[in-house]
Amino acid sequence: MASARYDGNRTISVCDTVPVQPSSGEVRIDVSYCGVCGTDMHIFHGAMDARVAPPQIIGHEASGVVAEVGEGVTAVKPGDRVAVRPLFFGGPAAYDRGHSHIGKNLKFIGIDAPGGMQSSWTVPDYTLHRLPESMPMTHGSMIEPAAVACHDVRLGEVAPGETVVVIGGGPIGLLIALVAADKGARVLLSEVNSARRGLAESLGLETIDPRSIDLVGAVTDLTDSAMADCVFEVSGSAQGAEAMTELGCGRGRIVMVAVHPEPKPVNLFRFFWSELRLIGARLYEPQDFNEAIQLAASGKLRLDRLITQITPIGDVQSVFEAIDASPDGVKYLIDCR
Known part of the structure; x- marks a missing residue:
């Protein structure tokens, strides 16, 4: 064989x-x-x-x-x-x-x-x-x-009517966005690649290019300053790790999906100030x-x-x-x- x-x-x-x-x-x-x-x-x-x-x-x-x-x-x-x-x-x-x-x-x-x-x-x-x-x-x-996406969304406790931000629109990010949308959440997908954004939009997802539009400002406008209930970091980038703490609402959840093999700066003050939760999600x-x-x-x-x-x-x-x-x-x- x-x-x-x-x-x-x-x-x-x-x-x-x-x-x-x-x-x-x-x-x-x-x-x-x-x-x-x-x-x-x-x-x-x-x-x-x-x-x-x-x-x-x-x-x-x-x-x-x-x-x-x-x-x-x-x-x-x-x-x-x-x-x-x-x-x-x-x-x-x-x-x-x-x-x-x-x-x-x-x-x-x-x-x-x-x-x-x-x-x-x-x-x-x-x-x-x-x-x-x-x-x-x-x-x-x-x-x-x-199944990875279903696990991530389950651990993120995504509920109908919530606002979800997915940072990274590769295969897993796209699937997380689709599963979260099926749960009844409003989903914003942040992705730098135009082809992947185009695919996501054709699937009915809202997208943003964080290089040309301020992601924090966009989520602020989208939620009338309430910010996101759940944020999924799927990009594995330093920019994603930096942005994730700025997007959550009070007692919001951040789900760490990406593998970050090297330590990256994270704004720990935001966890204290907004009582954020960081949730690891593996397999x-x-x-x-x-x-x-x-x-x-x-x-x-x-x-x-x-x-x-x-x-x-x-x-x-x-x-x-x-x-x-x-x-x-x-x-x-x-x-x-």
């Missing part, structure tokens, strides 16, 4: 590998599509070489069809259409407080273990979520990032996958509109190079069939 393998030095090669027979509690799926995530791009750039030991099969945003089940597996059967929640739990720890997705023993499949950019993928049975028969498998491969839990599947099946997330390109696995290197060359795209899918 074909597999996309990170070899280091900005190289993703396609190699022949042998399907892995499922052991007890495991399931082998025939992968349909696998999305390229920002994390995959970090791997491609070599930024995660300390964690990803090349050569390694990468990818984690996958849909597929169950091909074979190991002993004891009853939740799915051959022929079931599934999305993968790519988390491996290495055992309980007091630190987790029951939230294993942020546990010290967590392993991320596709980073810490072989991922989904391959024609056949063997994973633990508990990672699988069944997809409706009516859902395109392209949409099934986007359930993972949609997802099973209920977020279930909600993402429901929203995707309803058509509310407009997933077709977010797909920039679908490419056969044999041309996977060109996809990573295309993403590097242009920031305009949103979601690139690899056809692994």
Whole structure:
């Protein structure tokens, strides 16, 4: 079978590998599509070489069809259409407080273990979520990032009638904006890329270019000085970290979605003055996958509109190079069939 393998030095090669027979509690799926995530791009750039030991099969945003089940597996059967929640739990720890997705023993499949950019993928049975028969498998491969957005909005406690600001309009930012809008919130998306703003506007979202219009002033005008109930920092930029504390209302919430690998200045006075809350949001839990599947099946997330390109696995290197060359795209899918 074909597999996309990170070899280091900005190289993703396609190699022949042998399907892995499922052991007890495991399931082998025939992968349909696998999305390229920002994390995959970090791997491609070599930024995660300390964690990803090349050569390694990468990818984690996958849909597929169950091909074979190991002993004891009853939740799915051959022929079931599934999305993968790519988390491996290495055992309980007091630190987790029951939230294993942020546990010290967590392993991320596709980073810490072989991922989904391959024609056949063997994973633990508990990672699988069944997809409706009516859902395109392209949409099934986007359930993972949609689940991220559902998790973020849930932790942000977004409610009908609230004002939400999303800083950063990449794939996750767009999905957060769409999920928050579905909750009944008024959403303003701040994004510097004109192509992504145009896409967001075509999806019915309000947008702003923070380089040409003052974001704080715009939110002030939009809310008649009340400011935002919830702010999502998804840009990973110093400007986003600086702006987020200026946008919240009294007792407003700020949800930190982006990964900031280096410390950035944050106005802590604003947390004291307005009793703001800062909420970290990482990955997802099973209920977020279930909600993402429901929203995707309803058509509310407009997933077709977010797909920039679908490419056969044999041309996977060109996809990573295309993403590097242009920031305009949103979601690139690899056809692994």
